[in-house]
Amino acid sequence: MSTGGSGTAVVTGLGVMAPNGMDTEAYWSATLDCKSGIDRIERFDPSSYPVTLAGELSAFDPAERLPSRLLVETSTMSHLALVAGEMALADAGIVPAELPEYELGVVTANATGGVEFGQRELQNLWSGSPSDVGAYMSIAWFFAATTGQLSIRHGLRGQCGVVVSEQAGGLDALGQARRLLRQGHRMVMAGGTESAMSPAGLVAQLPGHLSRRDDPARAYLPFDADACGYVPGEGGAILIVEEGGKAAERGAGQRYGEIAGYAATFDPAPGSGRPPTLRTAIEGALDDAGLTPDAVDVVFADAYGVPDLDRTESAAITGVFGARGVPVTAPKSMTGRLYAGAGALDVVAALLSIRDGVIPPTANVAEPAAAYGLDLVCGHPRPARVRTALVLARGHGGFNSALVVRAPAA
Incomplete structure (x- = not known):
């Protein structure tokens, strides 16, 4: 081989x-x-x-x-x-x-x-x-x-x-x-x-x-x-x-982007008193990519649509990037949660955001609840220079994953 x-x-x-x-x-x-x-x-x-x-x-x-x-x-x-x-x-x-x-x-x-x-x-x-x-x-x-x-x-x-x-x-x-x-x-x-x-x-x-x-x-x-x-x-x-x-x-005709960083964690058992670990996954993926938070242009959120779980995710995002520190989007609001299909589809959207210089919107949300502290892209796409995107996913039972994609090298 x-x-x-x-x-x-x-x-x-x-x-x-x-x-x-x-x-x-x-x-x-x-x-x-x-x-x-x-x-x-x-x-x-x-x-x-x-x-x-x-x-x-x-x-x-x-x-x-x-x-x-x-x-x-x-x-x-x-x-x-x-x-x-x-x-x-x-x-x-x-x-x-x-x-x-x-x-x-x-x-x-x-x-x-x-x-x-x-x-x-x-x-x-x-x-x-x-x-x-x-x-x-x-x-x-x-x-x-x-x-x-x-x-x-x-x-x-x-x-x-x-x-x-x-x-x-x-x-x-x-x-x-x-x-x-x-x-x-x-x-x-x-x-x-x-x-x-x-x-x-x-x-x-x-x-x-x-x-x-x-x-x-x-x-x-x-x-x-x-x-x-x-x-x-x-x-x-x-x-x-x-x-x-x-x-x-082989002369590949196109490169949508590079998988630059990845990390996965598992949450502690409920009632253990220990915090969830999505933030750790985010930090691990950034570290794996050799990036600091300011290099990330957009976050594709897991976006559960459940208040307690949305609060947990927003705390992880703002804990790393600061309040309204990075644009956040959830295009899965237009497809529903696709379980194992969701992360892969979000990575496609992230790569196309890099290709076309635009962040897709979150549907049906006029603006996020202020307590979340998110710069959520709502209603309409947002033109932006996207070179690096972070994609998040959480699975029922405690799975957390974060993946960084970035623009292909020239």
């Missing part, structure tokens, strides 16, 4: 499947226009459930994008990743068969598994017999199924893995991708996708912090005084991350 190169991790390809845009530029255009993909659930009738809104990919028909064989072998979470992966490879201009197969890896993240696939097969069992359950029930629901399918489909035979750290997973997958590049890989397909848009999937989320409102414009309001929880969503992003020297060697 090759060990040469610059040691940098550069992003050369993007693939997006989001509720407000089913490719990278469609998502970015909708986000800058503050167009939300959150609406009443269409996948099933939600009228008997306390939650009726979600960020769905209502127009997505996997049969139009994938071979029929894959449709019966995989769940929606994998369908989304397979399509996004194709986009990312095309965007990067990579044909995997032309590169050393054992230097190409895959790392994906997922939090809910193929729940809709599992529900369908269990319903077949209840209404019929064991012979009515498909053979792929044993693997399609599994968190690692997406990584396996991407590896098989594209002949990526290097190290492969899956991360299960709920909402923090998308960032953790990218952090792991950078680690593999430093160990000798030349390219890693990394990111996260999520889909739990079935009755069983929704019920599994109800014990959390879901908003019960039925007005899409008032249901998910991160850092707002009227915040009442978050809206779930499906989708995510797959990115092509290459070792910088190898990307230059």
Whole structure:
């Protein structure tokens, strides 16, 4: 396995499947226009459930994008990743068969598994017999199924893995991708996708912090005084991350940016009296990137939309950057929280902010509650010279991750 190169991790390809845009530029255009993909659930009738809104990919028909064989072998979470992966490879201009197969890896993240696939097969069992359950029930629901399918489909035979750290997973997958590049890989397909848009999937989320409102414009309001929880969503992003020297060697046509810093922490148990550790993750990612806080041009917030959790995040941000010390945004207010897909999608938005010199807005929030002390970008995009962005994610149970991306070297 090759060990040469610059040691940098550069992003050369993007693939997006989001509720407000089913490719990278469609998502970015909708986000800058503050167009939300959150609406009443269409996948099933939600009228008997306390939650009726979600960020769905209502127009997505996997049969139009994938071979029929894959449709019966995989769940929606994998369908989304397979399509996004194709986009990312095309965007990067990579044909995997032309590169050393054992230097190409895959790392994906997922939090809910193929729940809709599992529900369908269990319903077949209840209404019929064991012979009515498909053979792929044993693997399609599994968190690692997406990584396996991407590896098989594209002949990526290097190290492969899956991360299960709920909402923090998308960032953790990218952090792991950078680690593999430093160990000798030349390219890693990394990111996260999520889909739990079935009755069983929704019920599994109800014990959390879901908003019960039925007005899409008032249901998910991160850092707002009227915040009442978050809206779930499906989708995510797959990115092509290459070792910088190898990307230059093959003549990569574009570099969206570099993964410059990454850190992850885990919160102490509730009632321990010890503080949460998101600030530690932020400081760790900046230290890993060799940066001071004043180098950061924008923070893409985790943005729970739950007052206590928003307060914790804002305290971490202001503790590092000072009150209103850095622009903060939460474009996931237009997609819902995508769990493992969220961090990867926010990294895409951060890289496009660097490319286009603009910070995307937070939807539906007129201004943040004053007590948070945040310079939240609301309602409209903000032109800015963005060279370095910090992306934050927190997973249920105590996961915290922070990732720094910066403009590619000239």
